[in-house]
Amino acid sequence: MTDRRARLPGSGPFFPDPLPLFLRRRTAPPPPAGQDGAAKTGLSPARLDIRGVSRRYGRTPALEDVSLSLPPGEILAVLGRSGCGKSTLLRLIAGLDAPDAGEIRIDDRRVAGRGRDEPPETRGVGLMFQDYALFPHLTVLANVRFGLRHLSSRAARAVALERLAEVGLADRADSYPGTLSGGEAQRVALARALAPRPRVLLLDEPFSNLDAGTRERVRADTLAVLRQGGISAILVTHDAAEAVEFADRIALMREGRLVQCDTAERLYRAPASPFAARALGDIVEMEGLASGGRLTTPLGTLALTDPTPDGSVRVCLRPEAIRIVPRGEGVPGRILRRRFVGASTRIDVEVAGLDAPLRLTAAPDGIAGDGVALGLAEGGVFVFPAAKSS
Amino acid sequence: MTPARGLLHAAAAVLAAILLAPVVSLAVAAADGTGELWPHLAAYVLPQAIRETGLLLVGVGLLVTALGTGTAWLVSAFAFPGRRFLDAALLLPLAVPTYVVAYAYLDLMHPLGPIQSGLRALLGLSSPRDLSLPDLRSLPGCILLLGFVLYPYVYLPTRALFLMRAGTLLEAARMLGAGPARTFFRVALPLARPAIALGVGLALMETLNDVGAAEFLGVRTLTVQVYATWVNRSDLPGAAQIALVMLAGVVGLVALERLARGKRGYAGSGHRDRPTARRPLSGWRAAAALALGSTPVLLGFGLPAGYLAWAAWQRLRAGGWPEALAAQTLNTVLYAGAATAVTVAVGLLVAAAPQLLGRRSGQALIRVAGLGYAMPGTVLAVGLLAPLALLDKGLADLFGAELGWAPAIGLGTGAALVIAYTLRFLTISVGATEAGFARIPSTLPDAARMLGRGRFATLLAVQLPLAWPAVLSGALLAFVDIAKELPVTLLLRPLNVETLSTHLYGEAARGTYEDGAAAALLIVMTGLIPVALLLRLDRGPVPRHSRAGA
Numbered sequence: 001m002t003d004r005r006a007r008l009p010g011s012g013p014f015f016p017d018p019l020p021l022f023l024r025r026r027t028a029p030p031p032p033a034g035q036d037g038a039a040k041t042g043l044s045p046a047r048l049d050i051r052g053v054s055r056r057y058g059r060t061p062a063l064e065d066v067s068l069s070l071p072p073g074e075i076l077a078v079l080g081r082s083g084c085g086k087s088t089l090l091r092l093i094a095g096l097d098a099p100d101a102g103e104i105r106i107d108d109r110r111v112a113g114r115g116r117d118e119p120p121e122t123r124g125v126g127l128m129f130q131d132y133a134l135f136p137h138l139t140v141l142a143n144v145r146f147g148l149r150h151l152s153s154r155a156a157r158a159v160a161l162e163r164l165a166e167v168g169l170a171d172r173a174d175s176y177p178g179t180l181s182g183g184e185a186q187r188v189a190l191a192r193a194l195a196p197r198p199r200v201l202l203l204d205e206p207f208s209n210l211d212a213g214t215r216e217r218v219r220a221d222t223l224a225v226l227r228q229g230g231i232s233a234i235l236v237t238h239d240a241a242e243a244v245e246f247a248d249r250i251a252l253m254r255e256g257r258l259v260q261c262d263t264a265e266r267l268y269r270a271p272a273s274p275f276a277a278r279a280l281g282d283i284v285e286m287e288g289l290a291s292g293g294r295l296t297t298p299l300g301t302l303a304l305t306d307p308t309p310d311g312s313v314r315v316c317l318r319p320e321a322i323r324i325v326p327r328g329e330g331v332p333g334r335i336l337r338r339r340f341v342g343a344s345t346r347i348d349v350e351v352a353g354l355d356a357p358l359r360l361t362a363a364p365d366g367i368a369g370d371g372v373a374l375g376l377a378e379g380g381v382f383v384f385p386a387a388k389s390s
Numbered sequence: 391m392t393p394a395r396g397l398l399h400a401a402a403a404v405l406a407a408i409l410l411a412p413v414v415s416l417a418v419a420a421a422d423g424t425g426e427l428w429p430h431l432a433a434y435v436l437p438q439a440i441r442e443t444g445l446l447l448v449g450v451g452l453l454v455t456a457l458g459t460g461t462a463w464l465v466s467a468f469a470f471p472g473r474r475f476l477d478a479a480l481l482l483p484l485a486v487p488t489y490v491v492a493y494a495y496l497d498l499m500h501p502l503g504p505i506q507s508g509l510r511a512l513l514g515l516s517s518p519r520d521l522s523l524p525d526l527r528s529l530p531g532c533i534l535l536l537g538f539v540l541y542p543y544v545y546l547p548t549r550a551l552f553l554m555r556a557g558t559l560l561e562a563a564r565m566l567g568a569g570p571a572r573t574f575f576r577v578a579l580p581l582a583r584p585a586i587a588l589g590v591g592l593a594l595m596e597t598l599n600d601v602g603a604a605e606f607l608g609v610r611t612l613t614v615q616v617y618a619t620w621v622n623r624s625d626l627p628g629a630a631q632i633a634l635v636m637l638a639g640v641v642g643l644v645a646l647e648r649l650a651r652g653k654r655g656y657a658g659s660g661h662r663d664r665p666t667a668r669r670p671l672s673g674w675r676a677a678a679a680l681a682l683g684s685t686p687v688l689l690g691f692g693l694p695a696g697y698l699a700w701a702a703w704q705r706l707r708a709g710g711w712p713e714a715l716a717a718q719t720l721n722t723v724l725y726a727g728a729a730t731a732v733t734v735a736v737g738l739l740v741a742a743a744p745q746l747l748g749r750r751s752g753q754a755l756i757r758v759a760g761l762g763y764a765m766p767g768t769v770l771a772v773g774l775l776a777p778l779a780l781l782d783k784g785l786a787d788l789f790g791a792e793l794g795w796a797p798a799i800g801l802g803t804g805a806a807l808v809i810a811y812t813l814r815f816l817t818i819s820v821g822a823t824e825a826g827f828a829r830i831p832s833t834l835p836d837a838a839r840m841l842g843r844g845r846f847a848t849l850l851a852v853q854l855p856l857a858w859p860a861v862l863s864g865a866l867l868a869f870v871d872i873a874k875e876l877p878v879t880l881l882l883r884p885l886n887v888e889t890l891s892t893h894l895y896g897e898a899a900r901g902t903y904e905d906g907a908a909a910a911l912l913i914v915m916t917g918l919i920p921v922a923l924l925l926r927l928d929r930g931p932v933p934r935h936s937r938a939g940a
Contacts, residue, residue, distance in 0.1 A: 096836050120839040127840040133833035137855045146851075147841030196842055 045072040045232040046106050046124070046199035048093065053102030053113070055088055062088040064256045065102070070200070075226060075233045076261075077247030079240060079279060085256040086236045090202050093234070094127045095120035106199065126198030130205040132189035134177035140164065140188050141173040147196035163191040166225060183214040190222055194229070201226065201233040207242065219246065240280050252279050269379075277316040277382055284322070286354055288315035288383065295383060298353030299331050300376045308383060318380030324362055330375035333358070349374065394846075398746055402755055405736070409758045409813060412765065412773025416637065419630035419776055427628045435615055436635065443611045443639070445529055446536070446604070447594050453537030454593045457686050458544025459586055463574055464683050466552035469668035470676035476683045478925050481546065483539045483690030485917030487874045489602020489891070490910045491539045492532075493898050494694035496606055497701065497907075499526045504697070532607040538690035540596055544589030546924070551585040552578065570669065584651040591647035598640065599766040601877040606898050612636045613877065616768040620881070626775060633769040640764050695914050701907035714888065715908055722889040725804060725879075726872040729811035733872075734865045736812060737819030741827060742849050745835070759820050762813035767877030770814055774882070778806050803884055810878045815868045822864020826857030863923060873916050 048070035055063040063085040070076050078086045091097040093104060095111065095118060103113025106125070111118040126147075134143050144163055148156035164170045167187035177185060186206060193201060206222070207215045223246055226233050235246050243250045244264040251261040252275075260272040264280065271277035274285065288297040290308040295301060297315050299322060323330075333349040336357055348357040349372055358374075465477045483491075498505055506523065510516070525531065563577040579586075604611045612632055620629035671679050705712070740759045744752030762770055830853060838848040854861070876891045883892060890909040897906035 094836075094840060096839065119844065120836075121842045121844055125840065127837070129833045129837060131831065131833055133831065133837035135834060135837070135852060135856075146838070146843075149842065192841070 044199065045230055047072050048200050048232060048234075049105040050089075050093070051103050051105070051113075053089070053092060053099045053104060055085075055092060055097065055099050061256050063092070063099075066253075066256075066258045067102075068251055068258065068261060070232055070234065072232055073230045074249065075223075075231075075235065075247045077235045077237055077243035077250045078253060079237060079243040079250050080253035081238055084253045086253050087204060088256075089253075090127070090204050090234065090236050093200070094125055094202055095123050096127075124199040126193040126196065126201045128189050128193045128201070128203045128206045130208060132177075132185045132206075132209075134180075134185055134188060134192070136177050138177075139173065140169065140175050140177065140180070143177065143188060144192045144195050146192065160191075160195055163195045164188070166194075167191045167221070182210050183218050186210060186218055187221070190225065194225070194231070199232065201231050203233060203235045205237055206235070208237075208239070244280065250280075252276055271316070271382060274314060274316050274382075274384055282319050283382075284317045284319065284358060286315050286317070287386065288313050290383065295381075297376070298351055299374055302376050302381065304383065306383075312386040314384045314386045316382040316384065317376075319360065321377050321380030322358065322360060323375050323377040324360070325373045325375040327371070327373050330373040333372050333374050335370050335372055347372070394844075395747075399751070401739075402743060402747055402751065405740070406755055406758050408809075409761060409816075411777040412770050412813065413637070413761065415776040416630050416634050416769070416773040419627055419772075420634045427625060428631060431619075431628055431631060435619070436632065439610055439612045439615045439632070440635070442529060442609055443598070443613075446533060446609060446611060447597055447643075449530070449533035450536045450540060450597045451590050451594055453533060454541040454544050455586060455590055457537060457541035458589055458593075459548055459579065459582065461541070461683055461686060462545050462549035462552055462582075463578060464679060466549055467570065467574070467578070467669060468671050468679055470671040470679045472680045472684075473668075476680065476687070477549075479687045479691075480683065481542050481921050481924060482687055482692075482695075482918075484542045484924075485914050485921050486539050486691055486694055487602075487876070487891070487913060487917065488536055488539060488596065488600040489606070489876050489895065489898075490698075490913055491535050491690070491694050492603035492606045493894060493906065493910055494697050495526060495535055496898070498693065498697050499523070527606075527608045529609050532604055532609045535603060535607070536597055536600065538686055540593040541686060541690070543593040543596070544586055547585040547589045548582045551582050587647050587650035590650075591643060594643055595640070595764065595766075598636065598643070599768075599877065601768060601880065602895055602898070612639070613766055613768050616772060617877070617881070620772060626772070629772045633772045636766055636769050640766070640769075644764065695911075698907050698911045698914060702911045705905070705907055712905060712908060714893065715912075718888050718890050718893045718909060719912060721887055722873050722891070725807055725811070725889065726869050728804070729808045729815070729872050730865055730869040732808055732812045733815055733819045733868045734861060737816055737823050737864065737868075738849075738854070738861065740816065740820045741823035742853070745849070745853075746845055756820060756824070760817040763815065763817040765814070767814060767875065768881065771810060771878050771881035774806070774810055774813070778809070804887075807879065807882045807884070810882050811872045811875065814875070814878060815871050818868045818871060819861070819864040822860050822867065823857060826860025826864075827853055829860070830856050866923065867920050870916055870920050874913055 048068075050066060050068040053063060053066050054061065066085075066089060068076070078089060080086045088097065092099050092112065098117045099113055101113075103116075104111050106123065110116050111123050134140075135146065138146065141157070141160055141164070144160035145156045148159055151159060161170055161173060164173055167190055169184060169187055169191070172180065172184060172188075177188065180188065186209075189206070203222075207219050210218055219242065235243070237243050237246075247264070249261060249263050250267055252259040252267065254275055259279075260267060260276045262270075267276060268280045271279070274283075277283050286297055286299075288295050289311070290296075290304060290313050291310045293304050293308075295304050295308075295313070295315070299317075331351060333351040335347050336350050337348040339346045344361045344363060347360050347362055349360055350357045351374065360374075362372075461476075461480050465473055465480065486494075497503055500506065509523075526535075563573045568576060598611075598613060600611075601613045601617055605614050605617075612635060616629050616632045616636065619625050619632060737759075739746070740755055742752075743755045746752065747755070765773070834852050834856070835848050838852045839845075843851060873889075874891060876895060879889055879892050880895060883889065888896070890913050894906040894909050894913070897909075
């Protein structure tokens with residue numbers, strides 16, 4: 001994938017400051033892996049390696065040549081739309097399904113691939129299901145104890161109660177899952193998945209069944225538990241904000257392929273493709289022309305930082321890369337519509353050479369009349385080859 | 391493959407071999423059968439038996455189609471006083487096995503029985519000779535009797551289909567100007583074709599399986615001939631040859647049923663539409679509808695069951711309980727109970743086979759498990775003879791030399807009977823268990839695997855407890871079917887062991903009808919259990935586990 005970004009020469013840090021709200025971490029950064037937390041719970045987080053894994057169902061490829069690595073203690077989010085193969089990837093790691101090609105290693109042990117297919121029950125991998133999959137015929141306590149058969153009855157009970165207390169549900173130990181609220185069921189599922197001390201925890205859209213308010217809180221709590229234990233985890237989600245908040249790195253998937261795997265900031269600042277650019281935030285797309293180290297767009301020109309062959313290119317802009325400049329400078333635009341939204345004003349601006357009006361945010365009193373002048377700010381401008389594909 | 395999985399595969403292979411044994415042994419027996427008998431069979435026995443069986447099948451097929459579809463339409467398309475009662479009551483004849491209904495009617499219609507006596511009294515006649523009714527002991531009589539107890543097989547799926555699918559479609563037909571008759575013939579009937587085909591197929595399987603009714607009524611069907619050739623002529627190869635002809639008939643039936651169902655899916659599986667807006671009937675029309683709908687209930691259940699109750703009561707007053715009845719009931723319960731236990735255990739493993747062995751081999755095993763149900767009881771029994779004898783010989787060779795004593799599992803022991811029952815009714819428990827498993831969200835067993843349990847442990851810890859109600863209802867259905875079973879019991883029971891059904895058969899064969907009334911009544915009462923279960927399933931609340939995991 002090409003990764004050519006336009007930068008204004010001599011500029012400072014071009015990442016917009018402050019970051020868009022959803023890109024800001026709301027929780028503390030992870031403790032160094034394998035130290036404090038791990039020592040506390042006795043977990044030894046594993047390293048996970050996925051090498052060139054493919055899986056097809058009949059003729060339909062669900063996963064094609066995916067390679068990923070998860071260092072011990074890291075939390076990785078696999079982000080993609082439904083049907084992009086992210087759940088298949090999870091099932092392959094879990095051992096509920098087997099890859100057609102490639103291999104999966106946990107630490108230095110090959111668990112799948114090249115003739116080996118270790119059953120899920122011996123992999124030491126935990127999985128939290130989207131529907132939680134609590135056993136309806138067992139109490140909450142019995143659910144959490146389910147994976148603790150290697151312990152004595154008394155020890156298993158103690159550990160299960162401890163896990164339940166950790167998620168704040170010790171008082172629901174004797175309830176049946178049918179009587180729990182969505183948030184409670186999710187926390188029981190977490191406690192149950194963590195009880196046997198899995199070396200890698202997989203989470204399959206574990207928050208998507210919760211209503212918006214509960215989701216925020218449960219997500220933060222879940223993350224705290226994972227961080228505390230220093231657990232290697234993979235979260236599958238279709239929600240970019242969730243991936244950003246939850247994970248150290250994000251693996252972006254599309255149609256069975258890995259598009260880019262990076263930190264949220266890198267994905268935001270240096271997307272590898274228009275698809276990746278769209279994944280973590282709004283972008284404005286337009287045609288541009290590269291010529292002699294300069295980029296010309298309907299919104300103005302700027303210098304290209306990376307060598308780019310002359311010719312037509314696809315330009316992706318973050319909204320913050322578009323500035324409102326004093327009249328007379330920049331490119332003129334016509335305001336089609338304005339909406340008052342409190343601290344700022346949203347304006348729709350029509351610019352010659354663009355297919356659709358731009359949607360911009362301006363100071364409430366900064367704009368008068370129908371006309372406005374626009375220019376390109378530093379950073380947030382990505383240049384890709386003008387291919388037909390996105 | 392781990393050793394445990396290898397063991398599982400081996401067990402599955404053994405089970406499949408056992409399930410296939412009757413068919414294989416029939417083919418072998420027929421192939422090396424003594425040539426001298428075949429010409430005799432082919433010339434004198436088979437043509438007549440095939441003709442009578444064919445006519446019987448055609449007659450019963452037409453009658454159950456008319457009765458089953460007609461009654462299903464009646465209770466689905468019209469509203470009249472008594473409709474709800476009829477809706478349920480139309481299932482009652484399911485409780486009466488074919489040999490019991492024949493038994494009851496033979497006594498009822500006897501020249502000295504209550505009906506003819508009553509008619510004579512009414513007409514002022516004194517001698518049985520002066521009143522001649524057509525003899526029930528004939529092919530038409532047999533068709534009539536079988537039709538009136540077997541039509542619920544058509545009624546049940548057809549009514550379900552009308553209930554689920556018909557609402558909107560039938561209203562659409564009416565909005566397009568079609569009257570009730572036109573709606574029935576142009577829309578409802580074609581719509582219900584797959585359901586009707588399914589029901590008729592089952593009814594005809596039962597007809598083929600029947601040995602009692604046909605024999606009591608003097609119809610020499612293939613089934614009767616298999617039985618006679620074996621028991622009366624002691625000619626096993628001959629019986630096997632006729633049985634093989636029957637098996638071909640079954641295959642033909644199944645093919646015909648598939649053909650009749652056509653490519654149109656059996657549309658009863660979807661969600662339930664709005665209930666059909668029923669056309670209200672009043673006045674004489676309502677009375678006629680009720681009378682029409684009640685006739686099959688009366689003839690297929692009310693009359694025979696009522697008569698049996700009355701006759702049993704008479705017998706009881708006159709001489710107390712027949713002393714053998716307790717022993718026969720005990721035998722029935724013991725053998726049916728043992729066979730049910732085996733059937734349920736094996737059924738559980740077979741239903742779990744796709745999970746334990748892998749999808750493809752598992753599905754194959756499930757299909758093989760359905761084989762016994764398709765085979766008429768006599769055919770299965772004949773097919774089991776040789777394998778059982780072989781087994782006995784093997785055991786004798788194995789143990790006899792060492793111990794001077796060998797465990798006998800084969801012929802003439804209760805074990806043989808239990809094995810035969812299991813083969814015949816395995817599919818009932820497999821089906822029920824599969825249905826129970828299918829209702830469990832697939833993430834639950836996955837979750838158990840992720841928590842460290844193997845496939846088998848998952849089966850025991852998660853699937854079995856959750857599917858328990860379904861397994862139990864399967865067990866109940868299997869128990870009732872086994873308790874009512876006649877042909878296999880007749881042929882394979884240990885010497886001097888009488889169950890309720892064989893006792894009834896014996897009394898009928900001797901012509902001492904009144905002595906069997908109590909046994910027949912018990913069988914009918916047992917048969918009512920699955921009918922009640924069906925009604926509860928039909929009316930019952932939404933299953934509890936639909937919220938599982940949420």
